[in-house]
Structures are given as C-alpha cells and as structure tokens.
Amino acid sequence: MSNGRAPDRSRRSERSRQAILEATRALISEVGYRKVSIEAIATRAGVGKQTIYRWWPSKGAVIFDAFLALSDAGGEGGLALPDTGDLEADLKLVMRATVAEFADPAFEKPIRALNAEIVNDPDLAAQYREQLARPVDDAKRARLRSAQRAGQLAADADLDLVLEVLYAPLFQRWLHRTGPLNAEYADSLVDITLKAFRP
Amino acid sequence: MSNGRAPDRSRRSERSRQAILEATRALISEVGYRKVSIEAIATRAGVGKQTIYRWWPSKGAVIFDAFLALSDAGGEGGLALPDTGDLEADLKLVMRATVAEFADPAFEKPIRALNAEIVNDPDLAAQYREQLARPVDDAKRARLRSAQRAGQLAADADLDLVLEVLYAPLFQRWLHRTGPLNAEYADSLVDITLKAFRP
Numbered sequence: 001m002s003n004g005r006a007p008d009r010s011r012r013s014e015r016s017r018q019a020i021l022e023a024t025r026a027l028i029s030e031v032g033y034r035k036v037s038i039e040a041i042a043t044r045a046g047v048g049k050q051t052i053y054r055w056w057p058s059k060g061a062v063i064f065d066a067f068l069a070l071s072d073a074g075g076e077g078g079l080a081l082p083d084t085g086d087l088e089a090d091l092k093l094v095m096r097a098t099v100a101e102f103a104d105p106a107f108e109k110p111i112r113a114l115n116a117e118i119v120n121d122p123d124l125a126a127q128y129r130e131q132l133a134r135p136v137d138d139a140k141r142a143r144l145r146s147a148q149r150a151g152q153l154a155a156d157a158d159l160d161l162v163l164e165v166l167y168a169p170l171f172q173r174w175l176h177r178t179g180p181l182n183a184e185y186a187d188s189l190v191d192i193t194l195k196a197f198r199p
Numbered sequence: 200m201s202n203g204r205a206p207d208r209s210r211r212s213e214r215s216r217q218a219i220l221e222a223t224r225a226l227i228s229e230v231g232y233r234k235v236s237i238e239a240i241a242t243r244a245g246v247g248k249q250t251i252y253r254w255w256p257s258k259g260a261v262i263f264d265a266f267l268a269l270s271d272a273g274g275e276g277g278l279a280l281p282d283t284g285d286l287e288a289d290l291k292l293v294m295r296a297t298v299a300e301f302a303d304p305a306f307e308k309p310i311r312a313l314n315a316e317i318v319n320d321p322d323l324a325a326q327y328r329e330q331l332a333r334p335v336d337d338a339k340r341a342r343l344r345s346a347q348r349a350g351q352l353a354a355d356a357d358l359d360l361v362l363e364v365l366y367a368p369l370f371q372r373w374l375h376r377t378g379p380l381n382a383e384y385a386d387s388l389v390d391i392t393l394k395a396f397r398p
Binding site: 112113115116117118119120122125126128129133158160161164165167168169171172173175176177178179188192193195196197 | 311312314315316317318319321324325327328332357359360363364366367368370371372374375376377378387391392394395396
C-alpha cells in the first residue's frame, strides 16, 4: 500500500493493514468463515470499520487478502519457484516448505476453516481457485515448463495432472489426518511425480 | 439383519432398515451432519425412534451405517476389487466407477456434507478413517499386493502412497471443483500411477 507520501503515515497504514489481516485470520480460525464480521475484525485489529472499508469493499475481499498475504501469492513482485536447473532439488525444497506449513498449526488452522466452507460452497470454491490457488499454480506451472524445456519432464505431460499428483496426496493426507507430514514424505512425492512424468 | 424367522417380518425389517439409512443420507445432505437428529430420521423414515435404537446405539452409528451401505464397504461378503490378472484393466474399471460416483449428485452430496464436518473434527476424521475408508483401502491394498506378486507393481512400493497417488487427485479435484470428472480422467490416473510404481 506504499504510495510515496510521508513515510510515517505509510508505515502506520502498513501496520494497520497487517493488524487487520492478522485479526481476520485469527477470527476465521476461532469462529469460522461465516461468523466473521467486519465489526469483529475492526475491534480485534484496533481500527475503525471505515479503515477496513477504505481498503476492502467487502468481508470476502479482506478475507481473501488475509489468505493471500499468508500464502505469498499476493506478493508484489509476483510469485516464482526456485529454478536452479535441478528440478528434483527445487521441487524438494518447495515441497518440504509446503509440508512444514501444513504441519504448522498457525498456518493450517485458517486454511482448514476455509476448506470446511469451500466443500459446500461452489462460489467460495471458485473464488479460492481464482484468487488463491491460481497465482501459486501459475508459478508452479512456469517452473514445470522450464523443466520440460530442459528435458527433465515429458514434453507432453499434462501440467495440471503433474500438480495434482504432486500436491493432492499431501492435501488429502492433511485434510483427513491419515499420515505423517514430514520431509521424507515431501521427498517421496517429488520422487514419484518425477518417475511418473519423466521423458 | 436376516435371522431365519418369519420371512414377512424379516422383509419388513429390511425395508425399515433401508428407509432409515436413506432418510439419514437425505437429512445429512439437507441440514448437515451436526443438525441431523434421531427424531428427524425416524419421522422421515416413517418409523418410531425405538426402531432406530433397537439397531443402532447412537446417531453416529446410524450415520456411519448410512455411509457404509452407500459405499458397499459394509457388504456381508466383504469387499473385493476385481482381479482378472490385468492390473491396468481392473484399476480402470474401479476408477471409472469411482469417478462416476463422485460425479453423481445423489452420491456426492452426503459425502460432501460429511467431508465438511471432517475437516474441523479430528474425532470424526478418525471414525471416517477406521469405519469407512479402511475396509475399502484394505480391499484395494489386497489387489495391489496381488499385482506385486504378479510382478506388475514394484515389490517395494509403499501401497499407502500408491493409493494416495491414485485417489487423492480425484478427491481434490472433486472437493475443489477444479476440473472434469470423467472416464478419461480416471484412465489417466491409472496410467500415471502404474508408470510411477512399475517394477
């Protein structure tokens, strides 16, 4: 939200903005998506309702920004996966970080609350796909295309399917709590995916 | 519930039992897991509450039987996957049927309602794993072990991971509504899984 005006004011704005996003995530974890209100977010963040409405047009908008901030998908410079030229090493780095996030209660609680709502709400699912999942998936697909050009991944591989094979097992294991989420598991998903889609 | 007594009575019992399980599934779809009551199930099924309590000790027990009946995991003869000796053909048959189930509103609505609850309820997730998922997963693992013995699947393959790679992409695609659920997709999941875990 930096606008080049007085630095003090800009810093204060950024602090308020972060407080609002943190309050939003905390409230979603505690009371669930449906029960979160702009009023409750304002009270929790120590700001006036008008401060929230100055930056966000609706409750849905602030909630999605809260998740975007958490996932880094909303970063100003855009999102990119590491590309050292070694696909296996790069994917293991990313998957280990992803597994660690899902094993971290502070991260996973609001995502779990959001997922519970998404299951029965096709509109929210679409919003999630477009605003949260797509920027991250685009970055992942860019890395996979680089690997295809380098001959490390089958040129005709369906990249949506590659992403599903890489991430869906982790997602299901996390959602249904069916097994450990650790670095070894992250590595095994990368190994299997590379074997399944090698040239 | 057949007990070898008068056939009329047995048939009537089975009709009541099926009506109760159907009413349970319908109510879960309509009002959600938490709001379903034994009273509402009895009214919907046209039976007395005592009829339900004669067969099931609790609301949780009747709800799980309703899902078990739907999934065939509670079949009397146990559950088995086809084993013609051709792993690819057998898995494609099973996955095409699974994809069709998840694309069928009558099947998927109660499962979706149950999943929404499972996300935030570790106890319900454990019950789901043990009572619903495990019998089906055991049957799938038995088929995969047969394929390992026949040299069609790597002898050291982690069968839990094989099942995750086969089913989790479908589960995630269904849950987040991110793509089509059709026979072609079912086949591609089998192809990829066999490539990833071939000897």
